[in-house]
Amino acid sequence: MTMLAVKDIDVYYGNIQALKGVTVTVEEGEIVTLIGANGAGKSTLLKTLSGLLKPKSGSIEFLGNSIAGKPAQGIVKSGISHVPEGRRVFANLTVEENLELGAFLRKDKKGIEADMKKVYDTFPRLLERRKQMSGTLSGGEQQMLAMGRAIMAKPKLLLLDEPSMGLAPLMVKTIFEVVKDINEQGTTILLVEQNANMALSVASRGYVIETGKVVLSGSADELQSSEEVRKAYLGGH
Amino acid sequence: MKRHSKAFWPLLIAALVFYAIVQGLIMTDMLGAYHTNTLIFIAINIILAVSLHLVIGITGQFSIGHAGFMAVGAYLSAIVTMKFDLPFVVAIIVGGLVAALAGLIVGIPSLRLRGDYLAIATLGFAEIIRIIFLNIDYVGGAAGMQVSKMTDWTYTFFFMLITILVIVNFTRSRHGIAALSIREDEIASDAMGINTTYYKVVAFVIGAFFAGVAGALFSHNFYIVLPSQFGFLKSVDILILVVLGGLGSLSGAIISAIFLTLVSTFLQDYPETRMIIYSLVLIIVMLYRPQGLMGTKEITDYFRGWTSKGGKDNGKDTIT
Ligand SMILES: Nc1ncnc2c1ncn2[C@@H]1O[C@H](COP(=O)(O)OP(=O)(O)O)[C@@H](O)[C@H]1O
Ligand SMILES: [Mg+2]
Numbered sequence: 001m002t003m004l005a006v007k008d009i010d011v012y013y014g015n016i017q018a019l020k021g022v023t024v025t026v027e028e029g030e031i032v033t034l035i036g037a038n039g040a041g042k043s044t045l046l047k048t049l050s051g052l053l054k055p056k057s058g059s060i061e062f063l064g065n066s067i068a069g070k071p072a073q074g075i076v077k078s079g080i081s082h083v084p085e086g087r088r089v090f091a092n093l094t095v096e097e098n099l100e101l102g103a104f105l106r107k108d109k110k111g112i113e114a115d116m117k118k119v120y121d122t123f124p125r126l127l128e129r130r131k132q133m134s135g136t137l138s139g140g141e142q143q144m145l146a147m148g149r150a151i152m153a154k155p156k157l158l159l160l161d162e163p164s165m166g167l168a169p170l171m172v173k174t175i176f177e178v179v180k181d182i183n184e185q186g187t188t189i190l191l192v193e194q195n196a197n198m199a200l201s202v203a204s205r206g207y208v209i210e211t212g213k214v215v216l217s218g219s220a221d222e223l224q225s226s227e228e229v230r231k232a233y234l235g236g237h
Numbered sequence: 238m239k240r241h242s243k244a245f246w247p248l249l250i251a252a253l254v255f256y257a258i259v260q261g262l263i264m265t266d267m268l269g270a271y272h273t274n275t276l277i278f279i280a281i282n283i284i285l286a287v288s289l290h291l292v293i294g295i296t297g298q299f300s301i302g303h304a305g306f307m308a309v310g311a312y313l314s315a316i317v318t319m320k321f322d323l324p325f326v327v328a329i330i331v332g333g334l335v336a337a338l339a340g341l342i343v344g345i346p347s348l349r350l351r352g353d354y355l356a357i358a359t360l361g362f363a364e365i366i367r368i369i370f371l372n373i374d375y376v377g378g379a380a381g382m383q384v385s386k387m388t389d390w391t392y393t394f395f396f397m398l399i400t401i402l403v404i405v406n407f408t409r410s411r412h413g414i415a416a417l418s419i420r421e422d423e424i425a426s427d428a429m430g431i432n433t434t435y436y437k438v439v440a441f442v443i444g445a446f447f448a449g450v451a452g453a454l455f456s457h458n459f460y461i462v463l464p465s466q467f468g469f470l471k472s473v474d475i476l477i478l479v480v481l482g483g484l485g486s487l488s489g490a491i492i493s494a495i496f497l498t499l500v501s502t503f504l505q506d507y508p509e510t511r512m513i514i515y516s517l518v519l520i521i522v523m524l525y526r527p528q529g530l531m532g533t534k535e536i537t538d539y540f541r542g543w544t545s546k547g548g549k550d551n552g553k554d555t556i557t
Binding site: 050 | 485
């Protein structure tokens with residue numbers, strides 16, 4: 001079943017067009033990755049999906065309902081949760097308070113508690129540091145917190161914006177394992193990455209985006225073996 | 238999401254005992270008018286500092302026109318008591334409500350946007366309010382308006398207590414944590430689905446309400462209310478209380494309100510010296526404690542270490 005259908009959207013920052021007729025679909029249960037160089041428009045697409053930006057034209061359907069241009073609250077409620085680029089944890093709040101804020105729109109206390117436990121099971125480091133100010137966490141821990149915070153909203157679709165950015169290789173591996181875990185537990189994932197190797201190793205399908213346009217799409221295997229992708233994003237061998 | 242503090246009840250009881258002792262001393266004439274007035278000034282400044290702390294320290298919105306809301310409360314309450322002969326309590330509440338309404342009108346358009354719009358809007362608002370009162374003959378124009386002294390220790394103390402209780406409660410509630418998240422990172426807060434504009438406006442309007450209350454207490458403590466009492470420098474004075482206390486710390490705002498009111502009261506006969514010492518204190522604090530006296534900590538954070546070993550109340554800085 002199609003979970004997300006983005007059709008032909010144009011997104012602008014003032015007069016600058018950042019997305020030009022982008023079409024992307026995500027099926028339920030998938031990990032889909034969006035790869036592309038800096039400034040290609042990857043973050044812009046995620047921000048548009050989560051309601052932080054509005055498309056000028058085109059349509060976005062999530063589970064059959066149009067969400068294009070809707071406010072972020074409504075979109076979060078309907079089941080999309082966004083881990084923004086650069087993590088953006090609430091630095092002067094504790095780890096636990098950050099997680100609570102992820103569940104801000106939920107009313108089911110029991111469910112929130114259960115999910116908090118699940119997050120701590122997934123990220124034992126966060127449990128150790130739950131009373132610590134999140135600004136004092138390491139980069140990898142902040143990434144875990146940002147992902148945990150998004151999971152607390154109980155999303156059906158999780159949008160991850162460059163989770164590996166600035167992390168040591170070992171931590172990158174950990175984060176990607178968790179991405180797979182989260183997916184196996186039933187959350188569909190749209191993963192933005194510059195680390196194409198890693199992204200294609202966990203994803204089932206992918207899109208390549210260049211200067212605001214989708215230039216290539218296909219299964220992860222197809223993309224991995226594509227000459228163009230190898231040259232531009234996989235270090236060219 | 239409530240963040241309880243074990244020190245809450247002891248502090249409240251201590252405050253009430255302090256009130257009773259002072260009231261006893263006033264009634265037995267052991268505390269003269271001068272010292273009583275100093276206490277009243279301190280309490281009014283605490284209301285101003287704590288209400289601005291909610292806007293700047295908790296919600297992270299830079300408002301620099303607090304004196305404007307204070308002026309609205311000062312004049313509106315004076316009209317209620319002097320022109321309509323209504324009770325002082327009614328006047329205080331009307332002053333607060335009209336200031337809150339002004340807060341809503343200034344807040345809604347400027348808080349929908351991110352950035353420095355609020356600073357500019359509040360700065361402009363405070364000046365406009367002052368000029369409006371300056372030009373309305375009904376309230377005496379530049380010559381000011383006669384007001385009877387109605388403010389006393391009891392009124393001031395209890396309105397101060399209400400201010401603190403309301404703002405502490407707000408901060409510890411679901412609304413408070415939403416407001417804090419806006420201060421920390423507005424975009425992330427948006428991404429959590431938090432209606433950031435709503436919480437910014439709510440905090441701003443509550444802040445304006447209590448500034449209006451402070452204005453009412455202030456105008457009925459003198460025998461006259463003048464537009465010149467609410468100029469830009471007054472807004473800066475209030476801002477300094479919050480910055481000196483440490484952005485984000487309610488107890489810091491209270492401590493600096495007490496401290497700076499005492500400094501300026503003792504030096505009021507030497508206005509030049511007052512300004513020098515005032516500036517020196519600020520420079521020293523900015524050099525040695527740029528995060529303010531308390532940073533983002535609360536006095537109760539220090540009690541916590543003594544009263545419980547970690548405890549269930551979540552000590553912000555206890556690492557378990
Ligand atoms: N807030 C903004 N205002 C104006 N232009 C922006 C803004 N954010 C991004 N852009 C521009 O939009 C384009 C796409 O950016 P972005 O989506 O962040 O790229 P990516 O995430 O792929 O690196 C870039 O040209 C960038 O300069
Ligand atoms: Mg990006």
